[in-house]
Structure formats: structure tokens, C-alpha cells
Amino acid sequence: MSMAEFKGKVKNVxxxxxxxxxxxxxxKWKMVIMYLLAENQTVRFNDLKRQIGAITYKTLSSQLKELEADGLVSCKEYPQVPPKVEYSLTDKAETLLPILEQLCEWGAKNQHH
Known part of the structure; x- marks a missing residue:
């Protein structure tokens, strides 16, 4: 459905x-996490933390858990010491990538205006 189809009908967004x-x-962070996973395919937790920078460990962990619960991120754990956990996008998340790409294009066109 388009936004026009909801015009005047929305009681609760x-x-x-x-x-x-x-x-x-x-x-603040979910699209950033998805963007980094799209760029890098599979990323370990500490690499994500380092690439994002300003996010806390607790926030990154909770955001990844939410994305996983919503079916957008898969988590693969390797039974080794130290533990190794890798995150990647699911097929469901891949369907959102064109939208993220459009956001990037919009930013490229409007960033310096």
C-alpha cells in the first residue's frame, strides 16, 4: 500500500x-548495523563495535538481538576459546538493501546543499 492509500485513515501509525x-x-543504530553487514557480508561482534565506534557494547548487543529476533540478522556461534560469533544479514534483510541504497543516494545528492 502506498502512503496515499492511508491518507486520512491512520489512527495509529x-x-x-x-x-x-x-x-x-x-x-539510531539498526540501519548502521545493516549497512555494515551488507558491506562486509559477515562480521564479528568486536569488528562491528570498532567500525561503528560510538556505540556501547550493551547497545550493540541489544540491537543485534532485536535484529535477530525480527529475522534480519543471523548469528553463528563457533564453539571455541575464545568464543567466536559472526553476524550476517538474512534473506529477509537483503530485501531491505534497495531501500538502504536509496537512502545512500539521497544523502549523496543532498549532503552538501
Whole structure:
């Protein structure tokens, strides 16, 4: 459904497809995490933390858990010492990549205006 189809009918934005999408990828870090996983395919936790920089370990961990619960990130654990955990995007997340690409294109066009 398009935004026009909801015009005047929305009682609660969370009940719309837009609201659902924002609930999944909204917030400060989720799209950043998805962007880095899309760029790097598979990334270990500490590498993600280093690439993001300003995020705390606790926040990164909770954001990854939420993305995993929503079916956008898969987590593979290797039984070794020290533990090795790798994160990657799921097929469901791959369907969001064109939208992330459009956001990048918009930023490229409008960043210096």
C-alpha cells in the first residue's frame, strides 16, 4: 500500500506497514548495523563495535538481538576459546538493501546543499 492509500485513515501509525517497517529498522543504530553487514557480508561482534565506534557494547548487543529476533540478522556461534560469533544479514534483510541504497543516494545528492 502506498502512503496515499492511508491518507486520512491512520489512527495509529504503528498499525500501518510504514509503522511496522520503522519498528523493525528504526532507531539510531539498526540501519548502521545493516549497512555494515551488507558491506562486509559477515562480521564479528568486536569488528562491528570498532567500525561503528560510538556505540556501547550493551547497545550493540541489544540491537543485534532485536535484529535477530525480527529475522534480519543471523548469528553463528563457533564453539571455541575464545568464543567466536559472526553476524550476517538474512534473506529477509537483503530485501531491505534497495531501500538502504536509496537512502545512500539521497544523502549523496543532498549532503552538501
Amino acid at each position: 504503528q498499525d500501518t506497514p510504514f509503522g511496522y517497517t520503522i519498528s523493525i529498522i528504526g532507531g
